[in-house]
Amino acid sequence: MSVLVRGVERRFGASAALRAVDLTVSAGEFVALLGPSGSGKTTLLRILAGLDIADAGTVSIDGEDMTHIPARLRRIGFVFQHYALFRHMTIFENVAFGLRIRREPPREAEIVQRVNGLLERVQIAELARRRPDQISGGQRQRAALARALAIEPRLLLLDEPFGALDAEVRKGLRRWLRDLHRDLGLTSLFVTHDQEEAMELADRVAIMRDGQIVQYDTPEALMDRPVNAFVAGFLGDAARLPAEWDGTSLHFSGAQLPSLPASALRLAPTRPGPAVAFIRPHEWSVTAQEETNATVRSRHPVSRGVRLELSIGEYVVEVELPASPLRPGERCQLGVTAARAYDVG
Numbered sequence: 337m338s339v340l341v342r343g344v345e346r347r348f349g350a351s352a353a354l355r356a357v358d359l360t361v362s363a364g365e366f367v368a369l370l371g372p373s374g375s376g377k378t379t380l381l382r383i384l385a386g387l388d389i390a391d392a393g394t395v396s397i398d399g400e401d402m403t404h405i406p407a408r409l410r411r412i413g414f415v416f417q418h419y420a421l422f423r424h425m426t427i428f429e430n431v432a433f434g435l436r437i438r439r440e441p442p443r444e445a446e447i448v449q450r451v452n453g454l455l456e457r458v459q460i461a462e463l464a465r466r467r468p469d470q471i472s473g474g475q476r477q478r479a480a481l482a483r484a485l486a487i488e489p490r491l492l493l494l495d496e497p498f499g500a501l502d503a504e505v506r507k508g509l510r511r512w513l514r515d516l517h518r519d520l521g522l523t524s525l526f527v528t529h530d531q532e533e534a535m536e537l538a539d540r541v542a543i544m545r546d547g548q549i550v551q552y553d554t555p556e557a558l559m560d561r562p563v564n565a566f567v568a569g570f571l572g573d574a575a576r577l578p579a580e581w582d583g584t585s586l587h588f589s590g591a592q593l594p595s596l597p598a599s600a601l602r603l604a605p606t607r608p609g610p611a612v613a614f615i616r617p618h619e620w621s622v623t624a625q626e627e628t629n630a631t632v633r634s635r636h637p638v639s640r641g642v643r644l645e646l647s648i649g650e651y652v653v654e655v656e657l658p659a660s661p662l663r664p665g666e667r668c669q670l671g672v673t674a675a676r677a678y679d680v681g
């Protein structure tokens with residue numbers, strides 16, 4: 337099912353939660369809405385679900401204008417934190433709920449068959465008779481998904497689906513959800529502020545800020561070519577340093593770092609003048625030389641080697657290396673191997 341959002345606006349009092357939002361989701365796509373707290377992600381999802389109404393603009397699904405279609409007739413499955421499982425019902429009854437409240441509910445035998453099938457699919461069939469407080473957080477998320485899928489939605493909306501779960505369970509569920517999305521041929525949108533989750537799961541990611549979508553692209557394109565300093569700063573935990581671009585080289589103004597030639601810039605400013613440079617943890621070089629420009633503040637192991645926190649001038653930067661003998665308090669020479677730079681002002 338394709339989704340088309342055009343010019344959607346939503347105000348709460350004097351503040352705008354959504355401003356002129358356009359978004360196109362193709363049938364079968366898995367799309368993430370990623371952005372800082374308060375950027376409008378949940379508001380957009382709620383409007384899609386029909387739980388909130390836009391002040392202006394349109395939402396259409398498969399070409400059909402949804403403006404006057406109530407939530408329960410949209411055939412949209414959603415897993416929202418505020419629509420948790422019903423505590424007094426068994427898992428089975430929770431999943432059956434969406435079918436029972438239909439205008440024309442299926443026959444009981446069909447409900448039983450469908451719910452059992454769904455519980456099998458989300459791998460919690462043996463928990464059907466338990467209540468939500470008798471299963472784990474990860475199992476509850478699976479049950480909530482089964483409930484959303486019971487109505488055979490044409491679109492699945494998920495708001496921070498794995499928010500409260502620990503890292504290990506999250507990772508497992510992520511893979512599982514991606515497979516489920518593919519196997520059922522769903523079109524899905526999910527809200528997250530976990531960058532890694534968005535990058536790992538989504539075909540395309542919409543980066544939101546202040547009620548607007550600032551970039552909508554594949555994960556690769558977003559990491560490669562962030563459209564502006566906000567996106568570059570938001571993704572990939574990069575260090576942000578002031579610089580000056582003279583048209584051929586980038587000179588770091590706040591730290592004693594060697595200048596970078598244009599060939600080392602993955603993105604260059606559009607005009608000479610003040611700029612801001614973003615350098616990711618693996619885009620630094622660290623050498624032990626007589627001349628030094630940085631001090632190690634701390635170090636800790638990471639899966640790919642070691643992460644050093646270094647101070648250079650008034651800045652603190654994070655550097656990731658396959659290995660390093662450097663210890664806190666020691667000095668070294670820091671260089672930049674690659675960066676992305678944007679105009680300022």
Ligand SMILES: Nc1ncnc2c1ncn2[C@@H]1O[C@H](COP(=O)(O)OP(=O)(O)OP(=O)(O)O)[C@@H](O)[C@H]1O
Nearest residue numbers: 348352353371372373374375376377378379380529
């Ligand atoms: N019912 C409401 N009444 C008033 N303001 C609201 C309401 N719902 C949302 N807002 C405001 O609209 C803006 C966008 O909120 P929204 O929940 O969509 O952000 P979000 O990106 O999902 O944030 P988070 O990641 O923290 O969940 C925020 O400034 C929020 O305070």
